Amino acid sequence: MKKLVILLGINFLLLSNIFSQKxxxxxxxxxxxxxxxTPAKNNAPPSDAIVLFDGKNLGEWTSMxxxxxxxxxxxxxxxxxxxxxxxxxxxxxxxxxxxIEWRTxxxxxxxxxxxxxxxxxxxxxxxxxxxxxxxxxxxxxxQAGSVYKQHIPLVNACKGPGxxxxxxxxxxxxxxxxxxxxVSSAFLTVIHNGVLVQxxxxxxxxxxxxxxxxxxxxxxxxxxxxxxxxxxxxxxxxVREL
Ligand code: MG
Numbered sequence: 001m002k003k004l005v006i007l008l009g010i011n012f013l014l015l016s017n018i019f020s021q022k023x024x025x026x027x028x029x030x031x032x033x034x035x036x037x038t039p040a041k042n043n044a045p046p047s048d049a050i051v052l053f054d055g056k057n058l059g060e061w062t063s064m065x066x067x068x069x070x071x072x073x074x075x076x077x078x079x080x081x082x083x084x085x086x087x088x089x090x091x092x093x094x095x096x097x098x099x100i101e102w103r104t105x106x107x108x109x110x111x112x113x114x115x116x117x118x119x120x121x122x123x124x125x126x127x128x129x130x131x132x133x134x135x136x137x138x139x140x141x142x143q144a145g146s147v148y149k150q151h152i153p154l155v156n157a158c159k160g161p162g163x164x165x166x167x168x169x170x171x172x173x174x175x176x177x178x179x180x181x182x183v184s185s186a187f188l189t190v191i192h193n194g195v196l197v198q199x200x201x202x203x204x205x206x207x208x209x210x211x212x213x214x215x216x217x218x219x220x221x222x223x224x225x226x227x228x229x230x231x232x233x234x235x236x237x238x239v240r241e242l
Pocket of ligand 1: 130
């Protein structure tokens with residue numbers, strides 16, 4: 001009798017378990033909850049973004065040797081001043097979502113890599129190319145939207161010279177172990193003017209123009225904008241730490 005009661009009890013538990021697993025509620029997750037972020041209105045940053053440039057000043061930026069950033073600020077944008085060098089953010093970042101708007105000169109000068117060249121470097125090392133590739137041919141792995149010399153953009157989504165363009169970049173930082181060996185690569189997703197051009201591509205190492213990418217251990221680092229001698233402008237730059 002005692003055994004029968006135990007067996008019935010076990011069967012009841014098994015059956016109720018099976019039935020409860022078939023309930024939609026069994027797979028609902030209620031905790032933790034997603035944090036509330038107020039989305040952007042009229043092209044403004046979302047509520048939890050760190051604003052890196054709002055058109056007014058270069059307070060969030062320095063030169064590469066930590067002196068004053070000397071790019072020109074006017075008309076709600078900043079513009080490369082040839083010879084003043086790259087600029088970098090004062091803050092350092094790991095994994096981020098980055099929004100940045102850029103414009104190559106309306107007056108077209110030069111060709112190939114010499115036409116509206118600049119660049120956005122994640123963690124001071126990994127360049128998403130900025131270039132005027134509107135009817136301007138260059139090597140595919142060096143055009144706008146490329147991870148320079150590493151990944152060709154899926155499509156050419158360039159607007160014309162003098163038009164504002166957007167990059168929305170999702171960046172995952174590489175990981176290194178305590179011996180300085182890379183154990184996980186950086187990854188990049190890039191949306192250019194609303195069009196996907198890099199889909200979670202693996203970054204092979206530092207951006208170099210000559211030779212192979214290197215993988216030297218690093219931690220959080222700045223975002224760099226490149227002075228490639230062309231007066232490229234930037235505006236509305238914000239970042240969300242992930
Ligand atoms: Mg460049």
